[in-house]
Amino acid sequence: MQVDVAGRTDVGRVRGNNEDSFKLVPELNLFVLSDGMGGEAHGEVASSMAVEGIVAHCLEGVYNKDLPLAGNAQPDLTPRTNRLISAIRLANKQIYEAAQRDPNQKGMGATVVSIWLDGHRLCVAHVGDSRAYLMRGTDLQQITDDHSLVAEQVRRGILTKEQAAQSKMQSVLLRALGIDEEVEVDASEHLLMDGDSILLCSDGLDRMVLDEEIAATLLTSHSAQDAAQRLIQMALENGGEDNVTVVLLRVVHTEDGFLLRLWKWLNGPLEPTSEGGK
Ligand code: CA
Numbered sequence: 001m002q003v004d005v006a007g008r009t010d011v012g013r014v015r016g017n018n019e020d021s022f023k024l025v026p027e028l029n030l031f032v033l034s035d036g037m038g039g040e041a042h043g044e045v046a047s048s049m050a051v052e053g054i055v056a057h058c059l060e061g062v063y064n065k066d067l068p069l070a071g072n073a074q075p076d077l078t079p080r081t082n083r084l085i086s087a088i089r090l091a092n093k094q095i096y097e098a099a100q101r102d103p104n105q106k107g108m109g110a111t112v113v114s115i116w117l118d119g120h121r122l123c124v125a126h127v128g129d130s131r132a133y134l135m136r137g138t139d140l141q142q143i144t145d146d147h148s149l150v151a152e153q154v155r156r157g158i159l160t161k162e163q164a165a166q167s168k169m170q171s172v173l174l175r176a177l178g179i180d181e182e183v184e185v186d187a188s189e190h191l192l193m194d195g196d197s198i199l200l201c202s203d204g205l206d207r208m209v210l211d212e213e214i215a216a217t218l219l220t221s222h223s224a225q226d227a228a229q230r231l232i233q234m235a236l237e238n239g240g241e242d243n244v245t246v247v248l249l250r251v252v253h254t255e256d257g258f259l260l261r262l263w264k265w266l267n268g269p270l271e272p273t274s275e276g277g278k
């Protein structure tokens with residue numbers, strides 16, 4: 001499957017430092033985003049440990065099929081999703097232990113949202129309130145549940161979505177990496193179709209930009225890079241109250257459409273290939 005992917009981050013217009021981190025590994029179709037928290041620069045430390053640790057464990061698992069999983073495998077999920085969950089559990093432990101060792105880093109933590117493609121299957125795993133959205137056609141759907149107090153209150157019918165969006169408690173997380181020795185990771189799998197877009201973002205985007213605006217931007221962008229840039233710009237224009245990070249992945253048609261085939265036939269190959277332009 002061919003994908004077009006881009007990631008961008010911005011400190012925003014209020015904060016002094018950027019505590020978000022992201023990492024793109026296009027060779028593996030593995031993408032990770034994390035939003036750190038903690039005093040001084042410790043949020044940055046936590047989010048960077050999260051993305052680096054997760055990618056390292058997944059990479060190791062690719063080259064060493066016998067690499068044990070951290071914790072029990074979930075039998076209803078594929079090995080790839082279980083590897084992603086394992087990587088998040090390990091990153092949690094690493095951040096937790098680092099915070100225990102250094103009193104200055106006590107209380108540091110991070111969210112994480114990660115995706116890994118396996119052919120047409122999208123594996124998603126997350127902890128915290130960083131989100132994954134799937135855009136199919138004109139329909140934008142959040143495919144992760146926020147592990148935040150207000151999201152839980154919405155799920156229980158205590159708050160409406162509108163009340164949650166105004167709440168002063170929006171930052172209160174029910175789950176994050178680095179807080180306890182063990183963490184519960186949520187995971188899901190989805191089958192992708194040509195033309196789908198997947199957006200990962202920190203709350204600096206979804207608190208500043210409405211879902212309708214996100215959808216309109218994804219629909220009218222000509223590339224992942226263009227969409228990522230425009231989403232960041234909108235978050236800044238709407239206040240930029242927090243660090244804002246987006247990772248955008250678009251599934252490119254794997255089979256050439258009729259018009260593209262015709263265009264290629266009329267114009268010749270786009271680039272010379274090692275097979276002599278076949
Ligand atoms: Ca944030």
